[in-house]
Amino acid sequence: MKSSTAEVQGRAVAVIGMACRLPGADDPDQLWEVLRDGLDATSETPADRYDVEALYSPTAGPGTIASRRAGYVRGMADFDAEFFGVSAAEAVELDPQQRLLLMATWEALEDAGQLPSALAGTRTGVYVGAARSDFLEEQYRRGLSAVNASAFHNYRSLLAARVSHAFDLRGPSVVLDTACSSSLTAVHSAVLSLRAGETRLAIAAGVNLLLRPDEGVLMTQAGTLAADGRVKFGDAAADGFTPSDGLGVVILKPLRQAIADGDRIRAVISGSAVGNDGQSSESVLTPSLAGQVDVLRWAYEDAGISPADVDFVEAHGSGSPTLDPLELTALGQVLGEGRPADRPVIVGSVKSNIGHAEAAGGLAGVIKTVLALEHGQVPPTLNVTTHNPKVAWDRLPLAMASGLHELPAVGRPAVAGVSGQGSSALNAHVVLRQGETLATRRAAAQTPGAEGADGEVYLLTLSARSIPALQSLVRSYVDYLSPGGRGAEYPLGDICFSAATRRQHHAFRLAVLGTSREELIAALSDPARPLEPELAALPLAAVAEQYRRGHDVRWESVFGPDHLYVQLPNYPWQTKRYWPGERVVETSERGGDLAVTVLREHARSASPDYSDGALLSEMGIDSLARVRILLRLAADHGYEVEAEELAQLRTVGDFRNWLHVLEAQAA
Structure with missing residues (x-):
């Protein structure tokens, strides 16, 4: 390797937060359930996208589409406009890709424990992979007389700008379109920016919404659309891909800085590379084995990791009868060098669960891979019955993830790669290794059973931008703190510390005191109940009242230094459906005052x-x-x-x- 261990460690980038909207999953936890249980989240095309029955044909005639199925996210038109200061009229005319990206970015920042108010005005970078402008195209289709100035807001180049403006981020703000490798290219660009010191925090994202059938018709004519609407990566019956919606966001920070800041290290990006096939392929649209091999070698060289140490690869895995054998061959050639015969590389594809999210597909793969590294398990790849005979399985050290695989215990953090390939002939590969696993996270936490035994009192703070949102947040925390809730595995001190120091504080506030989870739940369930005299006399009660009144609190004087940041409930969006031609119904119209x-x-x-x-x-x-x-x-x-x-x-x-x-x- 050309790079020393210290140099590689110094260039490493931490994944500290994630969010997603994918078929069957509104967040990473739901995605893990889909993956772990081997679920197919694709579905029949809903009527609010387009009339698939009018276009469907099992034979590829002009103007037809070969499949009724694809992958679709829930609530595509839903948005919390008031939270982001967007009027109802603007929301209706705004590309839902922008709307969902705003909410997912907020969720990813919350997951990372990064305060948007602290990032405002900083040189934080935003890198978005995107290739579709379906909403804008639909605006144009309604006729030139229907086009107005609002269309300016829906140019694809404004996807990143919308995020930067909403959060007042002053660093690079870039949309990258390399077709299906777009979001991995966005991750690669963000990593380079962090390494160069251009930014100290970066948001990398990918977004893709299927709002019109045009590309499905095109893929039908090209013979690249799976007839049954299912991705069959690595299988002899692979007949093309199934498109899908997708949105993923990751928050990235230099590893050393993330450790110093006490952030949760969900995974570590050790290296990455991108490269074009050039003339190593016969044409721009023809994939190249040499081009893929080059990028794999460059990525592991950049990471300072031997390809033989890779435990799992999240392949591009589109289910193409042409692309799959090339990709698997390239992986086998590079990752097989010096690899023990009894330790094949496990290969999988999230596309078999959710479809091909195109420009966002790479980010879906990154999020899946981070989850696999955290859980120490590789989820199964679906729709593999008979291995593709065009792949030399007997000579390549590859194993398809046919079931839930435990990552091997090899005395070091597990290593994984994520691949992406674009019809732009741009290949991308990102190398990740384990950060904090679920096991190490639980080990770092104190045993919660002794909480309150010494009479310690805990202060829990919640806030939202409206009364209904605050009420929803209270219900989320009651579930979170209850037996069997996610918060049961974390110490109360860490939960309260995280809520106070790692969450944005809004205008509508609640603060409760208690010596146990049960007491905090009771206080949340009846916040108007007076405090017990012994609690009311404590200095912490005065802090709670100061917080409720909207004053700033010096939290470092309230919490000691020995607390960890832990995962908390997300902000409860108060969404409405916004769509052209549909009037947003308000609950009150002030007596009909126009x-x-x-x-x-x-x-x-x-x-x-x-x-x-x-x-x-x-x-x-x-x-x-x-x-x-x-x-x-x-x-x-x-x-x-x-x-x-x-x-x-x-x-x-x-x-x-x-x-x-x-x-x-x-x-």
Whole structure:
């Protein structure tokens, strides 16, 4: 190896947080259940995507699609617009890829224990792999007369910019499109940025939503779509891929910094590489064995790891009868050098569970691999009945993950690779090793059974941006702290420390005291109940009251130095469905006041003031919102007015009086 151990360790990057939206899984924990249990999360194409029955044909005729199935995420149109200061009108017109990416990024930062307020204004980087603009294309399809300025917000190049703007991140903000290797290329770019010191924290993501059938029709004509809608990687019956929705986000930080900051090290990226096939292939769209071999060698050289030490590979694994044999051959050639005959590389593909998430497929593979390293298990790859005869299985040290495999105990952290290949001829490979496993995490935690034995009192803080969200969060914490809940494996001191120091604090707050889980659950269930006199007299009760009143608290004076950051419940989104042509129904319309109805739809602030003296600018009624208001008034009421008239209005009262004039003129 060209790199010394110290140099490699110094370049290592920690994966400290993850989030996802994948078929059958709204978060990584649900994804692990899908993988562990060997579930097929693909499904029939729902009607809100397109009419698959009108297009389906078992023969590849013009304008037809060969499969009824694909992989679809739940709640594709759902979004918590108020949380992100987006008006209802903006949310309806905003690409759901952007909406889901915003929520998943927040979840990944929470998982990493990184406060968005602390990141604001910093040189944090955002790298997004994406190749689809289906929502924008659908806007254009409605006709040129339907196109308005809101379409600017849906250009694919703004996916990363939307995240950077929402979180006030000042570092690189880049969208990468290398087709199906896009999100792995995003990870590679983020790693390079962290190593160079350009950024101290990086967000790498991939996003892909199937909103139109065009590419399915194209793949049918090309013969690359699986007829039964199932990916059969490594199997003799492999006949193409099954497309799927997908969104994944990982939070990356230099390993040394993550250790110093007390972050949870979910896995470590030791190295990565990308490379184009160049003229080693016959054409741009023809895969190359040489190109894949090169990238594998470069990645392990970069990682300072012998390919013979790799325990598991999450393959690109698309189920293509052409690509699969090449990929497996390349893996066998590189990872087989110097490998003991009795220790083959376990190979798998998440695509057999969820379909091929295309530009986000690499991130889905990374998240699966991190979970496998944490659990010490490789989940099964589905749909393998007869091994592909075009692969020299007898000569290549490869084993398909046919069941739930335990990673071998070899006296070192397990090593895994993740591969991605794009129709852009760009190959990518990321090398990961184990960070904290579930076993080491539990061992680091104190035994929770002795909690409260010495009369120690715990302070638990919760907050949200609305009363309903806070109520939902309370229910989540009750489940979390109850017997059998995820929090049962963590000490109460670590839970309370994490909630106070590793969560963003919002306007609506709750703080409860107790000496045990049972007491905290009781306090959460009845927060209005007065404290017992002995608790009320404690200095900690004053801290709780200070927090409830919205004041800043010096948490370092409340918690000692010997606490660990542990996983907590995620923020409970208060979502609504936003989709073109569908009116978002509000629970209250203020007695039918048209001014309030219209302004509520376009206001960006979470709790706007609708009194006459309130400024339109303070509730986010900017020039684009004014255009939307004019379009709404024209469509719903037939009011034809000039933009200059609306631009001259400053307050809600001005707007209300202006509407009264329009109503009178129309009458």
